Amino acid sequence: MQIAAWVIIVAAVLVLAVGVFLYRRRRILVLRGAIGMSVHRGRGLRGGWALGVARYADEHLEWFRLTSFRAGPSLRIARRDTQIREREEPSEGDSLWMPPDAIVLHLSTSAGPQLVAVPKSALPGLLSWWESAPPSWMATR
Helix, strand or coil: CCHHHHHHHHHHHHHHHHHHHHHHHHHHHCCCCEEEEEEECCCCCCCCEEEEEEEECCCEEEEEECCCCCCCCCEEEECCCCEEEEEECCCCCCHHHCCCCEEEEEEEECCEEEEEEEEHHHHHHHHHHHHCCCHHHHHHC
């Protein structure tokens, strides 16, 4: 096969991949009840802050990483077992990877500690969602 044919095939695959990525990003951004949220993924090669969008589900906060091809959420934070331990302002270096005017929340979850950053304007809604609970949960607590 000629080199030109391989170049065309590779270019077509790249265009298709970028198209799928942009479609997914658009779909996530228009989710109802979605908020901008960054998640700290730990240290190391794949660590640091990652931009994304979170949506309120019945029992979980589902986070979709913007730069992922994964169809489902990249992270699910259980509503029932999560507590906010601390709030803090982001450091200057980290604020680049967070929504504008963000606040960092230190969460205690059933899976362990988790750091998330949300816009200050979304914080009251997030807190209200976490603190409210379906009546069925009251009987099991």
